Amino acid sequence: MEPIGYNKNEAGVFTVIQENNVPVLRVSGEYYGCVFTKNSYKNYRLKLKVKWGTKKWEPRTDKLLDAGVLYHSQGLAGVDYWRAWMLSQEFQFMEGHFGDYWNIANAAIDIKAFASEGVISSITDENQSFLPFGTHTERTGYCTRKDNYDSPMGSWTEVELLCFEGKSLHIVNGHVVMVLENSRFWDGTQFNPLIEGKIQLQSEASEVYYKEVMIKPINEMPNEFKKYF
Template sequence: MQEGEPVLRISGEIYGCVFTKQDFTNYDLKLKVKWGEKKWVPRIDEPRDSGILYNSQGECGVDYWHSWMLSQEFQVSEHQKGNAMGDFWCIANSSADIRASFDATKDTLKFNPTAAPVTMGKGGKGFCQAAANYELPNGQWNELELIHVNGKSIHLVNGHVVLAVDNSSFVVNGQRQPLTHGKIQLQSEAAEVYYKGIMIKPLDAMPKQYAQYFK
């Protein structure tokens, strides 16, 4: 308990996750997050890191760290070394289409709503930077929001759209299959982190103010 509110503390000492029992599809997820002080090997000198993994299916341990389920990642990361809240990662053999521009100086993709869609995963880039950094200073609570409807997702950080994900899928025998529902995982990834105010509500459709990101 902190200031009378229940708070989930993730120590970060091991790579792993806490995940829902329930399978979710078509929803608006909101939560608040702030960093603790502790960091652990192998990320002592790296930005603090966690993540919201959505559309999570199958067994844990199928990703590159042998810790998480097949899923899409709304990255929760300290803004350093090109990382930011709301970045996107393909976990295991997931895939998606994101409008992004290539930054040759950083050898990575960055969300750009006016750019052409880029297919993530499937042997290509598995990471895309958020459009901008809206993280508050360490010690303050950041409000994150994930809107997911029918394989389309919006990542918001403190009220700002930072990334849009289309055609959420996973690859089997070289073919993309829809990945539109699943459990929700919160990562433990070598940094102490706190979550609170976790709320989720069902949606019938993508809210109109976000439809422009999928035209």
């Protein structure tokens, strides 16, 4: 299929509603796509709250609800497998999997994780060494978060993404679930740093709600998180 294109909110996929006088972004999920920031960001703490709806669409009608925040997003949308998003790194939101990592397009990164074995996926652990994941590495572009800290279905889950000079942390309800560094992308010849960019919120065949999206610039890794690196 040809991509729908920019600034075309087909079927009202993205709408703003009110919940207790607080604006909430509802994403129906009917079409793959995203909303993304006008500005690019580098070295920041991003916080938001996420809650699932009940609707699913093809090809996820028999699969887990799925969405995510894509960071360090650069270039044109539609360069990924689904032709929906920009080159970026993904902090995944999925039932039972808040905090997983996916590479989008030609992205790669190093994650503190156990190595995969056979059909067993790599699982992150801050006591392990950094392993490379993503394009032009020996591993796939997927890694499972450490533990499940999701809120119960129908409740808001608070997520935080902390990024500083190519390092990042995936935090769910106050718990660090993944430690990453050396964010980069493969240009066909060599790796280049991928340490800043726009922020995308996904629509991925699942109904999801976002609220209280806040971002704050930082000029150093906060002391409480330096131990992870």
